[in-house]
Amino acid sequence: MPTIATPDTLQRAPFIQRWRPDGWSLGVFLIACLLALPVLVVASYAFYGSGEVWSHLASTVLPNYLYNTFWLVVGVGVGTLIIGVGTAWLTVMCTFPGQRLLSWLLLLPMAIPAYIIAYTYTGMLDYAGPVQSALRGWFGWSYGDYWFPEIRSLPGAVAMLTLVLYPYVYLLARAAFLEQSICALDVGRTLGLKPRQVFARIALPLARPAIVTGVSLVLMETLADYGTVKYFGINTFTTGIFRTWFGMGEAAAAAQLAAVLLGAIFLLILLERWSRRQSQYHHTSSRYQPLPGYRLRGLRGAAATLACALPVLLGFVLPSLQLLDWSFQTAATQIGRDFPTLVFNSLMLAAVTAALGVVLALILAYGRRLRGVPMVRGAVRVAGMGYAIPGTVIAVGVILPFAWLDNTIDGWAREYFGVSTGLLLSGTLVALVFAYLVRFLAVSLQTVEAGIGKVGLSIDDTARSLGCRPGEVLRRVHIPMIRGSLLTAALLVFVDVMKELPATLILRPFNFNTLAVRTFELASDEQLAAAAPSALTIALVGLIPVILLSRSIARSRPGQNSNA
Amino acid sequence: MLELTGVTVSYGEYPAVIDASLTLQAGLIGCLLGPSGCGKTTLLRTIAGFQRPTAGQVRLAGKVVSTADWVLPPEQRHVGMVFQDLALFPHLSVAENIAFGLRGASRGERDRRVGELLELVGLHHLGAAYPHELSGGQQQRVAIARAMAPRPKLLLLDEPFSSLDPELREALPRELRRIFREGGATVLLVTHDQNEAFAMADEIGVMRAGRLEQWDNAYRLYHEPSTRFVADFIGEGVMLPGKVIDRHTVETELGRLRGEMERSCPPGTLVDILLRPDDVLHDDASPFKAHIVDRTFRGAHFLYTLALDSGRRILCLADSHHDHKPGEAIGIQTSIDHLVVFPQDAADGPAVS
Numbered sequence: 007m008p009t010i011a012t013p014d015t016l017q018r019a020p021f022i023q024r025w026r027p028d029g030w031s032l033g034v035f036l037i038a039c040l041l042a043l044p045v046l047v048v049a050s051y052a053f054y055g056s057g058e059v060w061s062h063l064a065s066t067v068l069p070n071y072l073y074n075t076f077w078l079v080v081g082v083g084v085g086t087l088i089i090g091v092g093t094a095w096l097t098v099m100c101t102f103p104g105q106r107l108l109s110w111l112l113l114l115p116m117a118i119p120a121y122i123i124a125y126t127y128t129g130m131l132d133y134a135g136p137v138q139s140a141l142r143g144w145f146g147w148s149y150g151d152y153w154f155p156e157i158r159s160l161p162g163a164v165a166m167l168t169l170v171l172y173p174y175v176y177l178l179a180r181a182a183f184l185e186q187s188i189c190a191l192d193v194g195r196t197l198g199l200k201p202r203q204v205f206a207r208i209a210l211p212l213a214r215p216a217i218v219t220g221v222s223l224v225l226m227e228t229l230a231d232y233g234t235v236k237y238f239g240i241n242t243f244t245t246g247i248f249r250t251w252f253g254m255g256e257a258a259a260a261a262q263l264a265a266v267l268l269g270a271i272f273l274l275i276l277l278e279r280w281s282r283r284q285s286q287y288h289h290t291s292s293r294y295q296p297l298p299g300y301r302l303r304g305l306r307g308a309a310a311t312l313a314c315a316l317p318v319l320l321g322f323v324l325p326s327l328q329l330l331d332w333s334f335q336t337a338a339t340q341i342g343r344d345f346p347t348l349v350f351n352s353l354m355l356a357a358v359t360a361a362l363g364v365v366l367a368l369i370l371a372y373g374r375r376l377r378g379v380p381m382v383r384g385a386v387r388v389a390g391m392g393y394a395i396p397g398t399v400i401a402v403g404v405i406l407p408f409a410w411l412d413n414t415i416d417g418w419a420r421e422y423f424g425v426s427t428g429l430l431l432s433g434t435l436v437a438l439v440f441a442y443l444v445r446f447l448a449v450s451l452q453t454v455e456a457g458i459g460k461v462g463l464s465i466d467d468t469a470r471s472l473g474c475r476p477g478e479v480l481r482r483v484h485i486p487m488i489r490g491s492l493l494t495a496a497l498l499v500f501v502d503v504m505k506e507l508p509a510t511l512i513l514r515p516f517n518f519n520t521l522a523v524r525t526f527e528l529a530s531d532e533q534l535a536a537a538a539p540s541a542l543t544i545a546l547v548g549l550i551p552v553i554l555l556s557r558s559i560a561r562s563r564p565g566q567n568s569n570a
Numbered sequence: 571m572l573e574l575t576g577v578t579v580s581y582g583e584y585p586a587v588i589d590a591s592l593t594l595q596a597g598l599i600g601c602l603l604g605p606s607g608c609g610k611t612t613l614l615r616t617i618a619g620f621q622r623p624t625a626g627q628v629r630l631a632g633k634v635v636s637t638a639d640w641v642l643p644p645e646q647r648h649v650g651m652v653f654q655d656l657a658l659f660p661h662l663s664v665a666e667n668i669a670f671g672l673r674g675a676s677r678g679e680r681d682r683r684v685g686e687l688l689e690l691v692g693l694h695h696l697g698a699a700y701p702h703e704l705s706g707g708q709q710q711r712v713a714i715a716r717a718m719a720p721r722p723k724l725l726l727l728d729e730p731f732s733s734l735d736p737e738l739r740e741a742l743p744r745e746l747r748r749i750f751r752e753g754g755a756t757v758l759l760v761t762h763d764q765n766e767a768f769a770m771a772d773e774i775g776v777m778r779a780g781r782l783e784q785w786d787n788a789y790r791l792y793h794e795p796s797t798r799f800v801a802d803f804i805g806e807g808v809m810l811p812g813k814v815i816d817r818h819t820v821e822t823e824l825g826r827l828r829g830e831m832e833r834s835c836p837p838g839t840l841v842d843i844l845l846r847p848d849d850v851l852h853d854d855a856s857p858f859k860a861h862i863v864d865r866t867f868r869g870a871h872f873l874y875t876l877a878l879d880s881g882r883r884i885l886c887l888a889d890s891h892h893d894h895k896p897g898e899a900i901g902i903q904t905s906i907d908h909l910v911v912f913p914q915d916a917a918d919g920p921a922v923s
Contacts, residue, residue, distance in 0.1 A: 464653035470644040471618055471651040472671030473720060482670075486661045 030476060031382050034373035037366055038385035041444050044403025045268070045395055051258065052265035059250075059259040067246060071263075074160060075229070075242045075270075081164030082171060082228045083221055089168065090175025091217060093314050095205060098183040102302040102310040109180075110556035112314060115321030116173040117548035119505045119522070121233025122541045124166045125529035126325040128237070129332070131157045136328075158238040166234050169321035171227055175220035177555070182216035183209060201300050218281035222274045229270060230396035232508035233526055243267040244398045244508060251402065251512075261406065264399040271394050326545065332538030340539045344519070348540060352520040355435070356503040359442040360450075360496040366443065367450040367495060371458045372480050375466070386451070393448035397441070397509035404441045404513060408432045438513040445509065446502045450495035457491025458484060497551055504547050571596040571756045572617065572724055576626035577636075579609070579616050586612040589626070590782040592775055594724075599750060599757040601771035602782075603764055604803075609780040610760045614726050617758065618651045619644035631723050650717030651726040654733065656709050658701035664688070664712050665697035671720040687715040690749055707738045714746065718753050725750070727759035731766055743769035764804060776800045792846075794832055798912050801844045806873075808884050809842035811914065820909055823878055824858050824902070829909040844910035847873055847885035852892050856901035860884070862894055876902065 096102070097109040115123075131137050131154075138154060141147065156162065186209060194204040210217075232244040243263055251260035302310050366389075374386045392400060408431045419427045431437055461484060469479040485492070507522045514523065521540040528537035572594040579587040587609040594600040602610040615621040617628055619641055628636035630649065635642040644651075650671075659667055665684050672680045688694045691711035701709055710730065717725055730746070731739045747770055750757050761767055767774050768788050775785040776799070784796045795801035798809075812822035814835045820827050820843055827843065835841060852874075860876035863883065867890065874886045874894070886902060894900055 462655055462657055464655050464657035465659065467615075467618070467620055467644070468651065468653060468657040468716075469659075469670070470620070471647075471649055471722075471726075472716070473645045473648075473673065475643075475645055483659060487659070 028377070030373045031377045031379065034370055034377070034382050035385045037370060038389040041366075041389045041392060041447060043407055044400050044441070044444050045391065046403075047406050048261055048264045048268055048399055048403040050265075051261040052269065054258065054262065059254070059256045060262050063246075063250065063259055063263070067241065070241050071243050071246050074235075074240050077160055078164060078167070078235070078240070078242060079225055079228055081161070082167045083225055085164060085168030086172040086175045086224045087217070087221055089172040089317050090220060091179045091210070091213075093172075093317065094176050094179035094183055095209070096310050096314055098180055099201075099205075099209075100300045100302050100310060102307040104311050104315070108311070108314040108318065111318045111322075112176055113173050113552050113556050114318055114549070115170045116555075117552045118170055118322065118325060118545045119233065119507070119548070120167050120170045120227075120231055121237060121507060121526060121529070122329075122545065123170055123321070123325050124163070124234040124237050125525075125534055125537065126328050126541070127157050127162075127166060129534040130324070130328050131155075160238075160240055163234050163238045163240055166238075167228055167231060169317065171224045172317060172321070174223045174227075175217060178216040178220035178223075179213055182213035186212050215281045219278050222278040225274055226271060226394050229267060229274075230398075230508075232396070232398055232511075237526075237530060243270075244396055247398045247402060248508070248512070257402075257406065261402050264402045267396060267399055271396070275391075275394055326542075329538045329542045329545065332535040333542050335538075336535045337539050340536055345539065348519055348521050348524050349543065351518065352504055352522070352544075355439065355442070355520060356500040359439050359446065359503045360500040362439065363443055363447055363450040363499040364454065364492055364496045366447060367454040368480070368485070368492070370447075370451055371455045372476075372484065374455075375458060375463075376476055390448040390451045392444040393446065395445065397445055397506055398512065400441050400444050401509040401512035404437055404444070404509075405432065408437050433513075433515050435515060435518075438510065438515075441509045441513050442499075442503050442506065445506070446499045449498045449502060453491050453495035453498060454488070457488035457495075461487055494554065497554070501548055501551050504544055571631055572600075572758065573629040574613075574617070574626065575629075577613065577616060577623050577628060578625040579612050579621055580624045585624075585780055587616065587623075588780040590775075590777075591626075592773075592782060592785045594756065594758060594773060596756050597754060598772040599747065599759070599770055600773045600775065601767040602758065602760045602775045602777055603767045604762065604777035606762055608777040610777050611728055613777070613782075614651075614728055614758065614760050617724070618649050618726055619647050648720065648722050649724045649726060650720070650722035652713045652717045652728065652730060654729045656713040656733065658709055658713055658716075660701055662700075663697065664693065664699050664701070664704070667701065667712055668716045668719050670716060683719055687719055687753075690718075690753055691715045706734050707742060710734060710738075710742065711749075714749065718749075718755055723756065725755045725757045727757065729761055730759055731761070731763070739763075739766070746770065776803055778803070793908055793910075795844065795910060798842075801910065801912075805846060806885055807844050807846045807849075808882075809912070810845045810882065810884065812841055812843050812911075814839045814841055814911070818909075820911060823880055823882065824904050827904055827906055827909060829906045831909040831911060833911060835911060835913060840914045841911040842914055844912075845884055845904070845906075847887035849904055849906050850876075850884060850886040851903045851905050852886060852888040852900055853903035854901045856903040858902050859899045860886075860902050861899050862896045864896060865894070874900075876900075 093108075093112050097105055097112065129135055133149070141152070141154075145152075157165075190208055190212065191204050194208045195201075199207060230244065231242075232248070235242045236245050236248070243266065247260045247263045247267070250256050250263060370386045370389055374382055395403075409429075412427075412429045412432050415430060416427045419425055465483060465487075466479055469483045470476075474482060505522060507526055510520055510523055511526070514520070519527075521544050525537045525540040525544065528534075528540070572592075574590055574592050577587060577590045578585060590613055592600070602613060604610050612621060616623055616636060617630075619636065622641050623636055623638055625638055627634050630647065635647055659670065662670065665688070668684045668687055669680050672683055675683070684697070685694070688697055691714065693708060693711060693715070696704065696708065701712065704712065710733075714725075714727075714730075731742060734742065743766055759770060772787060773785065774788055774791055776783045776791065778799045784791060784800045786794075786796075791800060791804050795804060801807060801809075810822050810824070812820040812827070814831075814837050815821050815826065816837055817831055817834060818828050820831075820841065822843060860878050862874050863877050864875040866873040868887075870890055871887050872890050872892065872894075874888060876884050876886055878884060892900075
């Protein structure tokens with residue numbers, strides 16, 4: 007007797023088994039190919055024979071890059087792990103003064119890009135800065151009398167990146183702790199474990215997949231960082247790519263460096279996937295009870311409050327106050343000049359990218375829903391990979407094919423029409439927006455897919471049976487139903503574009519400046535105070551999604567709020 | 571209106587529907603009945619155009635709409651479908667939901683049709699409400715009104731009552747039958763509950779393991795099942811072994827049973843004969859005695875489970891004023907018009923227990 011399809015197999019069975027080219031799957035496939043192009047271009051350099059420049063690089067600077075990148079990754083990884091998991095545990099499982107407030111304040115450092123906090127601390131801690139001046143004032147020291155840590159160093163960079171990136175680990179660890187059934191933890195108590203042992207032997211292993219995901223996100227951001235390490239004068243892969251390309255004019259060698267960095271990123275992705283596969287064992291009971299809320303009183307309570315407040319103070323409050331102070335000093339001179347243009351440029355780029363990002367994400371997400379064949383699914387996955395790729399790498403991957411295209415068109419036009427078309431795409435906003443899309447599409451795609459995934463498949467089928475073509479279903483049913491997700495997606499892309507630095511530095515048209523570029527340039531020229539108004543504007547915009555996140559965190563525990 | 575010939579649907583290597591053929595006349599209500607996983611929903615989705623058959627064809631109002639090579643997209647078929655979860659559009663009001671499929675109509679025409687349908691399903695006061703404000707039964711009626719609004723040639727309903735409260739499941743089938751009759755709809759529904767099927771449908775198809783075993787009206791399904799599975803699945807009953815004597819007579823433990831035999835078997839064939847509880851009468855004067863093993867009170871009747879001398883169990887439906895206790899022996903008599911027999915060596919399904 008033949009095996010009969012059960013409802014389970016029905017659900018997974020695609021509408022049409024064989025892939026027949028049609029508008030939707032072709033469209034999705036083309037978009038995905040286009041977005042994957044930069045990564046593929048860079049990856050292809052990994053297989054090129056190494057040239058002279060490459061062997062020169064390998065024998066001179068490469069060990070240094072590897073050394074710095076390695077310690078940066080290790081330092082930031084360990085730092086964010088300790089801060090993120092520790093604060094998540096304290097705010098989820100314990101009650102102490104200020105716990106509810108701190109549980110969302112801990113997200114605030116996400117709003118500030120690492121390069122901004124880096125130069126703010128430099129200003130605060132350097133010889134003429136408020137900290138050293140105060141110390142000299144109190145103790146009557148003078149120059150050379152005392153030792154003071156140099157912030158512009160590898161440990162300094164680790165500290166800066168840790169301070170702004172730990173919220174990723176915090177968020178995911180927190181979510182994982184919240185999902186854990188209290189029963190599993192209570193069983194631990196009845197078996198004689200102390201709270202601290204319950205944490206180490208039950209809660210932590212259960213949350214491990216989420217924590218690994220958080221740390222791997224942090225490490226991707228660390229590998230992608232350009233502004234901080236550049237400003238601190240630490241040679242890593244991202245600064246190396248920059249220097250090799252623009253300092254030495256060696257595009258191929260830069261691309262090969264980028265390919266090496268890409269390899270490291272892929273390792274991280276694999277690690278993250280692997281740990282998520284493990285997560286299926288970690289599903290505990292779906293019944294939720296209020297968490298125990300170990301009461302921490304007196305000194306222990308104060309210590310918990312301090313432990314959670316410190317990251318917020320250092321990662322957000324102090325730098326913001328410093329930026330505010332500088333802004334008051336320099337606003338008059340800075341804002342008067344081309345500041346409105348900067349704001350307009352930043353907002354315009356962010357808005358255009360956000361709009362395009364949401365449209366593309368909608369097409370990809372719906373196309374995947376409509377035609378669930380492996381080919382389309384694979385294409386969508388590839389399109390969402392850019393978020394893991396550093397902006398520098400993407401910039402390199404965008405310039406190379408665009409330059410080739412420009413040269414080809416130019417050569418063709420000269421041959422047939424005797425006119426030079428020059429550079430059509432390279433160095434234009436088109437190239438820049440394209441790079442942004444490659445990098446940030448994953449953000450909008452994830453949000454839109456989550457939204458569209460909540461719409462039952464029978465809704466689509468109903469609309470189809472009522473006479474709607476697939477495109478109409480998207481327009482009349484899905485878009486109105488998931489409007490909230492679309493707005494969130496647009497907002498997240500918007501903010502990411504506002505903060506983005508390396509790709510903008512490389513790809514922006516000549517004399518075109520954004521807030522991020524101006525901040526970085528002024529800071530690099532040691533005009534720290536002058537950079538403050540632009541930096542503060544970026545941080546303020548960056549606050550918007552953080553506030554959104556914190557609102558959703560407030561109602562994130564299933565079963566705790568009855569209106570869930 | 572609807573005509574399936576030899577429809578087979580496979581998911582990869584798994585056949586979900588095998589060689590299904592049926593015809594449903596305009597204005598009638600048909601029903602596919604079977605246990606879960608038997609392929610009835612797949613067949614429904616194939617008729618709606620969401621699924622491509624691997625063989626056979628689907629004809630709708632005389633036109634071929636699905637073959638293995640070509641499928642008319644669902645949006646061009648004028649087939650309404652109501653899903654198990656109803657799939658009301660949450661962002662639209664009741665009236666807007668119903669008007670969803672009425673494109674191309676003028677505003678006045680649309681409003682008139684929406685009003686008509688709201689009236690038909692008895693929700694005229696709820697046009698402005700949103701789906702989440704309605705009860706389960708009201709949502710159900712909105713989903714049906716929405717599917718009926720564009721006057722589809724055929725209306726398909728997938729487990730229409732599964733999401734409803736038990737009380738509604740009693741009342742709604744009759745209500746829907748009225749709505750479909752008044753609306754002049756041709757309907758095919760899918761259910762695993764035979765009470766719903768009997769309450770709603772003119773024609774019922776019993777499906778098992780991807781095969782449509784019988785497509786008939788309720789009376790014939792009950793009294794003249796064409797396979798052992800149908801005999802078992804529809805109603806209650808047991809199989810009693812016997813030997814064919816001639817075209818009208820079978821010799822059994824309960825004597826010679828006489829009646830019309832649908833299937834002609836040569837004399838001497840060993841057969842199983844279907845014995846419904848209402849085929850077995852309580853008769854104290856009868857020479858055949860059986861012991862009561864168990865009984866179930868059903869209001870007007872008792873359903874007795876009886877053990878014959880051979881130990882074989884049979885069912886007997888008796889008036890409830892014949893109150894006998896388990897362990898007692900009672901006299902029984904058979905009364906059968908149609909002899910439903912299945913040759914014992916035929917491998918057309920498991921024997922009924």
